[in-house]
Amino acid sequence: MKRERYIYLLLLPGILYFIIYRYIPMAGLIVAFQDYNPFVGFSGSDWVGFKHFSRMFDNEEVLRVLMNTIQISLLQIFVAFPVSIILALMLNEMRNEAYKRLIQSMIYLPHFLSWVVVVGIFIVFTRGEGLINSVLSNFGLEAIPFLTDPVFFKPLLIIQSIWKEAGWGTIIFLAALAGVNPQLYEAAVIDGASRWRQLWHVTLPAIRSVIIILFILRLGSVMDTGFEQVFLMLNPFNMDTGNVLDTFVYFKGIQQGNISFATAVGMFKGLVGLVLVVAANRMAKRFGEDGLY
Structure with a gap:
């Protein structure tokens, strides 16, 4: 030292x-x-x-908020998370370095925008008199209530997350792909493997450990859907569908002053994340993969 x-x-x-x-x-x-x-x-x-913890499980509102949180987190894990892997694989296949750097820069840029800006852009595009509905009206179609119809709340969240963070998430996967031994591809070509076969049998196995580690870390924040993004998208029309644990804790603890109950909910959220990380790590090791520890 x-x-x-x-x-x-x-x-x-x-x-x-x-x-x-x-x-x-x-x-x-x-x-x-x-x-x-x-x-x-x-x-x-x-x-x-444990009075507040027992209240938490007896409260129908908490159960609804918990289900909203789990649904949004699962969508982010199984829809948004693979997008970064797919983008990294596509960028890795590009042979024109100048074009590759241009595409990388374009998909990285949204990461540096705040959620206030991102949500503001989406609101401008999807509001009643926004760009999308203006185009629909030009074709004689009815306007779609993107911001007030609860059906569109979760899809809009996922689209925003993909647009903002997918490009930035490719950095780790591109770094892992840079470490793949080129001789493995040469051997695969000699064996007659096509590009798809090389991708399936060489590229993906080479970065599998990185994917698993990031997946485990993502499971640890399964109860953490991002306060700022959800809070900015909430309105009286989609509150039942969009209210998650983070915003619920804010409303209960800050606005209503029920600090003890909000703290109990937040503590429960952290414990669930800890249990999921430990369980996923042990499962990964049981299948012979490298875990977090």
Whole structure:
């Protein structure tokens, strides 16, 4: 450590970030077991044990919000997550380097936009007098209520996530693809493998461990659908379909002042993510893959 002290010094900002913003706030989880009153603090609030956790499972609203969260997370995992892999594979097959760099830059750019900008763009396109409905009206078709019909809420979220983050997600997969031994492709060509066969039998197996690790990490945030994006898309018409645990905690804890109940819901969300990560990691190791630890 003394010899590499400057390298450890570079780690200090990251370590301080996790200590200050991740570990120290865990002390606040104590309010999940209290009827917390901010005027008397932690020491003066009454202890109620698991009262708020039992309320959580008896509350129909929480169960509905939980189902919304799981549905959106599953859509993000099984629809949005594979898009980054597909894009990386397509970019890897390009032979024109200039065109490849251009496409990479174009699909990376949305990542640097805030969710406020992204949602604002989609609202401009999908509102009643927006571009899409204007085109439909020019063809004599009825306007589609994208923003007020609950049916369109989840598809719009997934499309936004893909447009904003899919390009950025290709970075890790492209880095993994760069490490594939070229001799494997040469051997596959000698054996008469087509490009599709090379993709299936060489490329995908070579990056399989990376895919599994990222999939495990994604499972850990299955209860975390992204507060800002969902909050900006919510309105009175799609509240029943779009309200998720993150926004539910905000409404209960900040707007209604029920801090203890909101903390219990948030704690439950974190525990579910932890269990899923551990279970998925053990399953991956059982099938002979590299896990997180």
